[in-house]
Amino acid sequence: MRQMNFKTTGLGVAAGLGALMLSSGAAFAAAPPPDPLNSGDTAWMLTSSALVLMMTIPGLALFYGGMVRKKNVLATLAQSFGATCIITVLWMVIGYSIAFTPNTNASLNQVIGGVNQLLLGNMGLKSINPLAGTIPESVYMFFQMTFAIITPALIAGALADRMKFSAFMWFMSLWLIFVYCPIAHWVWGGGWLGTLGALDYAGGTVVHLNAGTAALVTCLLLGKRKGLGSDNMAPHNLVLSVIGASLLWVGWFGFNAGSAVTSGYNAGMAAAATQIATAAASLGWMAVEWIIGRKPSVLGMISGAVAGLVAITPASGFVDAQGALIIGFAAGVVCYFSAVHMKKFFGYDDALDAWGVHGVGGALGAMLTGVFAKNAINSAGKGWLFDGNAHQMVIQFYDVAATFVYCAIGTFIILKVIDIVIGLRVSPEVEIEGLDINLHGEIVHG
Numbered sequence: 001m002r003q004m005n006f007k008t009t010g011l012g013v014a015a016g017l018g019a020l021m022l023s024s025g026a027a028f029a030a031a032p033p034p035d036p037l038n039s040g041d042t043a044w045m046l047t048s049s050a051l052v053l054m055m056t057i058p059g060l061a062l063f064y065g066g067m068v069r070k071k072n073v074l075a076t077l078a079q080s081f082g083a084t085c086i087i088t089v090l091w092m093v094i095g096y097s098i099a100f101t102p103n104t105n106a107s108l109n110q111v112i113g114g115v116n117q118l119l120l121g122n123m124g125l126k127s128i129n130p131l132a133g134t135i136p137e138s139v140y141m142f143f144q145m146t147f148a149i150i151t152p153a154l155i156a157g158a159l160a161d162r163m164k165f166s167a168f169m170w171f172m173s174l175w176l177i178f179v180y181c182p183i184a185h186w187v188w189g190g191g192w193l194g195t196l197g198a199l200d201y202a203g204g205t206v207v208h209l210n211a212g213t214a215a216l217v218t219c220l221l222l223g224k225r226k227g228l229g230s231d232n233m234a235p236h237n238l239v240l241s242v243i244g245a246s247l248l249w250v251g252w253f254g255f256n257a258g259s260a261v262t263s264g265y266n267a268g269m270a271a272a273a274t275q276i277a278t279a280a281a282s283l284g285w286m287a288v289e290w291i292i293g294r295k296p297s298v299l300g301m302i303s304g305a306v307a308g309l310v311a312i313t314p315a316s317g318f319v320d321a322q323g324a325l326i327i328g329f330a331a332g333v334v335c336y337f338s339a340v341h342m343k344k345f346f347g348y349d350d351a352l353d354a355w356g357v358h359g360v361g362g363a364l365g366a367m368l369t370g371v372f373a374k375n376a377i378n379s380a381g382k383g384w385l386f387d388g389n390a391h392q393m394v395i396q397f398y399d400v401a402a403t404f405v406y407c408a409i410g411t412f413i414i415l416k417v418i419d420i421v422i423g424l425r426v427s428p429e430v431e432i433e434g435l436d437i438n439l440h441g442e443i444v445h446g
Contacts, residue, residue: 038134048258052146055251063244071434157354158215198399202259204314212359245302277328281308284332307335311365318381323372370396
């Protein structure tokens with residue numbers, strides 16, 4: 001009797017286990033595929049996006065606003081704020097689509113993206129862009145939007161004190177669509193420079209050389225400020241500029257480390273390289289200024305820091321700490337001479353050194369990326385010094401040259417059209433009295 005009970009019980013247990021296994025198998029077969037998103041990566045990229053947005057407002061706004069004369073400070077702040085607003089809308093309408101979505105025509109895709117995401121019409125809650133990896137496409141779009149915002153806003157450093165606000169807003173709009181978006185696609189969106197193997201981790205050419213070149217063309221077309229060389233054009237409030245530069249420095253970790261699009265090893269190395277290069281560049285600028293001018297200026301310290309941030313941007317995810325140190329120090333020294341002495345020698349009026357820091361620093365960083373990129377850091381980065389890949393220097397030169405030429409020509413055409421239609425520059429009377437009261441009806445008190 002006991003034996004029979006044991007057998008009966010055993011058969012029951014076996015039947016129960018079998019049923020459980022069958023039900024589990026059915027449930028397993030019916031289970032949806034695992035979610036490809038990573039919550040840690042998504043949280044980091046949301047944070048990075050906010051940091052990069054902070055670089056424009058308030059970072060760049062205060063950095064530039066403190067360096068102009070008091071009568072033009074509100075106009076300078078308005079340029080950063082206005083650019084943020086108009087570019088946000090245009091990025092949503094067309095910019096993201098033509099920069100970062102594939103073109104159905106494979107040949108055209110080497111030059112410009114597609115129109116699948118006009119007005120973000122096909123972006124759902126769970127949309128995925130292959131470029132986004134483990135984060136939602138909405139977050140990737142937002143992150144790239146902040147890059148698109150700061151790039152044209154940087155140009156304002158060259159046109160300070162003398163451009164109409166209406167002309168500025170038109171310029172920001174047209175430049176974003178016809179200059180920034182194509183170059184971003186060439187390098188990051190699947191275009192020909194990325195296919196060629198150009199290394200630009202976070203925007204040495206796409207952002208900084210691009211903006212710096214446009215700044216140079218703009219200040220050449222606008223001409224010099226009234227009273228340059230005779231009037232006092234010293235910064236009205238360097239405290240604002242130091243605060244702005246500090247916000248740029250902190251925000252840049254979102255810029256560079258965020259370009260890893262993950263919260264992993266590459267983000268950590270990019271953050272470390274950014275900090276090291278920035279400090280080295282500020283020291284480099286300070287040292288040269290101390291030797292030549294006998295005094296290290298506060299303006300020089302913060303300008304050197306920004307130069308280091310610019311130069312390490314294309315290299316941050318491809319180089320080690322030693323490479324970052326050399327790139328940063330070189331940027332501080334080279335950008336000192338380009339910002340302080342080059343414009344004096346050639347006689348152009350780059351008011352706030354947008355070309356001298358961003359243009360020259362971006363080109364220098366892009367070329368030095370080809371020298372110091374290290375395969376042990378990132379499999380995409382094989383440079384001349386560590387991996388013996390001298391051909392990378394040729395590719396980096398193509399990247400720099402193509403960006404400079406296309407941007408210079410495109411910027412020139414856009415500015416000439418705006419000048420013909422509504423005019424670029426304020427009247428001499430407005431320039432002398434100040435842009436704040438004449439363009440915005442307000443002044444800074446105290």
